[in-house]
Amino acid sequence: MTDEHDEHGIERNRINGSYDLKLEDFACALCKKILWKPVVCKNCSTPFCSACIADRSDEQSKQCVNGCEEFVESKCPRFILQQLGRLNIACANHQYGCTEIIAYEALEAHETECGYQQQSCRGCEKVLPKKDLVDHENKCDLFDLTCSECNMNFKRRDTDLLHTEFKCLKEQFRQLRNQFETNKNATSQQIQHLSSIHQQLREEYEAYKQLAEEQVKQIIIKNYEFQEKFEPNNKPTNERINQIEQSVQSCKQGSDGKIQDLIETLEKYKKADIRCYCGGHFCRTCAGCSDWKRDGNNWKRVGNGCHLSHSSSSVHVCNCDKK
Numbered sequence: 437m438t439d440e441h442d443e444h445g446i447e448r449n450r451i452n453g454s455y456d457l458k459l460e461d462f463a464c465a466l467c468k469k470i471l472w473k474p475v476v477c478k479n480c481s482t483p484f485c486s487a488c489i490a491d492r493s494d495e496q497s498k499q500c501v502n503g504c505e506e507f508v509e510s511k512c513p514r515f516i517l518q519q520l521g522r523l524n525i526a527c528a529n530h531q532y533g534c535t536e537i538i539a540y541e542a543l544e545a546h547e548t549e550c551g552y553q554q555q556s557c558r559g560c561e562k563v564l565p566k567k568d569l570v571d572h573e574n575k576c577d578l579f580d581l582t583c584s585e586c587n588m589n590f591k592r593r594d595t596d597l598l599h600t601e602f603k604c605l606k607e608q609f610r611q612l613r614n615q616f617e618t619n620k621n622a623t624s625q626q627i628q629h630l631s632s633i634h635q636q637l638r639e640e641y642e643a644y645k646q647l648a649e650e651q652v653k654q655i656i657i658k659n660y661e662f663q664e665k666f667e668p669n670n671k672p673t674n675e676r677i678n679q680i681e682q683s684v685q686s687c688k689q690g691s692d693g694k695i696q697d698l699i700e701t702l703e704k705y706k707k708a709d710i711r712c713y714c715g716g717h718f719c720r721t722c723a724g725c726s727d728w729k730r731d732g733n734n735w736k737r738v739g740n741g742c743h744l745s746h747s748s749s750s751v752h753v754c755n756c757d758k759k
């Protein structure tokens with residue numbers, strides 16, 4: 437609790453020294469004390485403390501105490517302020533021991549800072565001069581303390597009972613354990629989340645792998661279907677290719693790159709063949725690797741199926757001839 441400066445007039449007994457002016461002329465028409473932060477009635481120039489005017493009820497504030505029809509607040513004339521400025525005044529806390537005599541203009545600043553203003557201890561609520569409060573609160577038995585280590589709150593007088601070194605350490609340990617439990621839960625939730633993402637990705641990968649292997653198998657089967665149709669015509673086609681090559685050769689004078697490209701394309705076409713990455717051929721029935729070799733117009737099995745492991749793949753090793 438801080439004692440607010442009393443915003444009403446100043447008691448005449450606080451005026452220090454004697455002056456060649458009638459103090460009655462500088463008294464508030466309401467509180468009868470020496471004017472403090474004065475304003476005047478615009479009609480009759482009667483001065484009042486601002487606080488005394490503010491204290492009046494709405495009904496009263498419409499009239500001037502002097503009987504004017506209407507009270508209109510106006511600035512205090514310079515003359516009055518100058519005379520008030522000559523006064524030296526005892527501090528409002530003189531009754532509590534302050535011996536300061538202060539010029540009217542400096543009074544408010546002093547009283548705000550005055551060490552004798554009355555304040556209450558935050559522990560025992562005893563009222564003391566502001567200047568003694570820090571020392572008192574540093575010793576007051578009822579003052580609330582907060583431990584910076586364990587954040588425990590307790591009154592100073594209960595330190596030995598409630599906040600021994602052992603209890604402080606025990607409380608810190610309890611808080612650390614709570615923190616650890618909280619972190620542990622958060623971490624295990626994160627792990628759970630990550631492993632569910634991992635599971636999802638693995639399922640997507642497996643589905644994609646199966647699809648890709650199925651597509652490879654379809655391509656191999658299509659290739660053999662094509663070769664099957666091509667095979668009976670292979671011989672006449674080869675003769676035809678030879679004829680084309682010869683005629684190309686014969687009119688090759690002045691030939692350009694296009695004819696050369698055509699010859700190379702024909703070469704590639706003759707050699708075209710799809711094989712397992714082990715080097716072997718695929719079975720024409722099941723598309724599994726069977727390491728076959730061409731034998732005239734037929735196919736002859738050379739090895740014992742694929743010599744690479746295909747055990748984890750749907751492109752399997754051919755077993756057709758073992759059935």
Ligand SMILES: [Zn+2]
Nearest residue numbers: 464467485488
């Ligand atoms: Zn007044």
Ligand SMILES: [Zn+2]
Nearest residue numbers: 477480500504
């Ligand atoms: Zn008036």
Ligand SMILES: [Zn+2]
Nearest residue numbers: 527529534550
């Ligand atoms: Zn003072």
Ligand SMILES: [Zn+2]
Nearest residue numbers: 557559560576
């Ligand atoms: Zn106290």
Ligand SMILES: [Zn+2]
Nearest residue numbers: 583585586604
């Ligand atoms: Zn503590």
Ligand SMILES: [Zn+2]
Nearest residue numbers: 712714725742
């Ligand atoms: Zn193979």
Ligand SMILES: [Zn+2]
Nearest residue numbers: 714716742743
């Ligand atoms: Zn093989």
Ligand SMILES: [Zn+2]
Nearest residue numbers: 719722754756
């Ligand atoms: Zn097969």
